Amino acid sequence: MKRRVNLLLWLAILIGLLLYPRLFGIFYSNLFVSFAIYALFAVSFNLLLGYAGLFSFGHAMYFGAGAYSAALALTHIEGCPLLLALLIGMMGSVVLSMILAPIVARVSGAAFSMLHLAFAMLMSVLALKLRGVTGGEDGIAGFNLPPLNIPGIVSINMTDPLNFYYFAVAVIGLSLWLLWFLTKTPFGQLMVGIRNNAKRVDYMGFKVPQTKAVVYAFACGAAGVAGAVYAMFNDLVSPDSLSILNSFTPCLMTMVGGIGSFFGPICGSAIFSVLDQVTTRYIQHVELVMGILLILVIKFFPMGFTGLFTLAKEKWLVRTPAKTAAPAASAMEEHS
DSSP: OHHHHHHHHHHHHHHHHHHHHHHHHHHHHHHHHHOOOOOOOHHHHHIIIIHOOOOOSHHHHHHHHHHHHHHHHHHHHTTTHHEEEEEEHHHHHHHHHHHHHHHTTOHHHHHHHHHHHHHHHHHHHHHOOOOHOOOGGGGGOOOOOOOOOTTTTTTOTTTTHHEEEEEHHHHHHHHHHHHHHHHSHHHHHHHHHHHHHHHHHHHHHOOOHHHHHHHHHHHHHHHHHHHHHHHHHHHHOGGGGHHHHHHHHHHHHHHOTTTTTTTTHHHHHHHHHHHHHHHHTOOSOHHHHHHHHHHHHHHTTTHHHHHHHHHHHHHHHHHHHHHOOOHHHHHHHOOO
């Protein structure tokens, strides 16, 4: 029964995603694409923090590396296919993570956070100074999206917002599924073991720094995919994508949604997207409202909204057997 319910639920979500642009129009479809991009970005951050216990203050440098790599590929490689540009964006982030992994995978805690803060600032300055490559403050813009070609089958025009919506949702959905599958494997349990007690994992014979490096590569590659889709979606990449402020975005989404829960960052991204749209209609100080929300969550719901949902579910499950046991007990008494 549980499998059937899950199957029906995922089928309903799939049908909803297919019909969404038809029901709500292009404007809300673009909002959904933006939400999905940052949901993947936040999930990749949570893979480090929630599953491996690694708090990064510079995760945006991988988001920006993916965005710049895809934009440079589309700008300078003549006839670059769309999927190749996406792959280059992902590999740009993975290569950068492999360069830094020998340093950052050997530390944890405050040292890990501060190292990423320093590297993120360095990457942001390089993006501003290397004007011949990155465009400086102006960034890279005006690159045309090539059609999505499947040789001998179909060629899909990606300048059509509806087509790009389906492309972005498919890419981000597949990326999220792969990350979710990773957390359900024995390697996912190893990540949680490192978070809870790295010394015990080391005593069991697993190589902790190497395992951290692999987790690091997966998380950074997913952030690179989000950055590449972001560049294609906005037709613009600027140093803001590498900024420290952008690094705090997935932190806030993860903390509000729920650290350690796979769907927590997705929930947090949805909350911030709705809050941003509602708040901007009345006041301009969106950051003020988001800051107040973060304070309330940390103060009263430290496990985030998904933690609150889990707590309510546990209480409901505890009360349900009690309610069913009471009539049964009374029936036994009457029978006796």
